Amino acid sequence: MKFSTTALVGSLAALASCIQAAPLVKRVSGTPGFDISGYQPNPNYSSAVANGAKFVIIKATEGTTFKSSSFSSQYNGATNAGLMRGAYHFAHPDSSSGSAQAKFFLANGGGWTNDGRSLPGTIDLESVSGSSTCYGLSRSALVSWIQDFGNTYKAATGRYPMIYTSSGWWNQCVASSAFAADYPLWVANYGVSSPKIPTGFTYYSFWQYADSGTYPGDQDTWNGSLDSLKTFARG
Template structure:
């Protein structure tokens, strides 16, 4: 989603056929794999995430190439609203993709409740229509300064994330998915295990498997495996079948 994964990219060798070739649309947008908590799922559904950097997205083309879901950046901090969010979110839905909104966390700027309010008020809501993914919180290395953890200690960061999650759930009825890497989670929360039972995990690892998951989760819901490929934006898998994806969206 930004540059947080450069160290991971440098450490792995990407297998091109796995990371760039989604299943054909006629295959119900899911593929069969080996199945494990940290490896390929028994079935996976290809998806994508985009922000203003992708501009106008060819959503019909993404659908034709197999994408069945997408996350779209809506907000950051307490003031930023992505100028492309309305068009991208609407376009994804019009093309048939199950879509959701994400917020880029800025724990250095404000308390979590203020950011959760800004997010929900500007795209981060959820409805049980089977076409809307739960809100998502993007937690990654600080791209604006040298401190990966935004100047917050580990226990303080855990409290910030919990406050954000609780505020979003109170407003929307769904706890947000948490996007992160195992490295960031260990470094900035101390490997906190308290979110695995409440928040879906969207793990980022540019490799041929999700690898060791952040502490607290025994399985991932989403896996971001590359920053380019068949679809615009970042390349992802949903850890399950298309029917399970639709059920997950409904809540």
């Protein structure tokens, strides 16, 4: 996946220093799906569903100023295609508070409802091209920022958001934090048979394992059966 910047329509990105793409992408175990951004404005959902996809996660916002112009049509298209769907927010902890960014995300497609098809929103935490490592923040400052975002999101929806990250970025910038257990993990790790779990988490919920493949955008899997994914969606 490609890195995002504030001014660009970015997609979720695996950390370049931590993730290597495999030369050949094989479908991994679990329940298959994918994630997209403005780089895939008109995904072929019919083809994805025909090839077994069960869910899609779509970029909605970034910081407190960027709203994806393709999000609404992408989200509605996923709904019409029968896919389970969710939204993600590309975080900029160095630009504004976690609470401010959570509220912006919630106001622009990032909410969650218990309809059996909506996935909780995601905070995308990773290196940003051209920015300081770890957003220029200390571990304690990042922990506080993430909790500020998460607590604001939970107060509005009743559940914590997911965290998208890699073990390399997380272990360097956040390290072990007891609060991580409250947040479902969406881990990025390419070219491996099973993903490395960041410190503080005990297992992964979703795994992004390739930046291209059968489906549009990045290739993902839910760590379990379709029934368990439906249970997760209901909260």
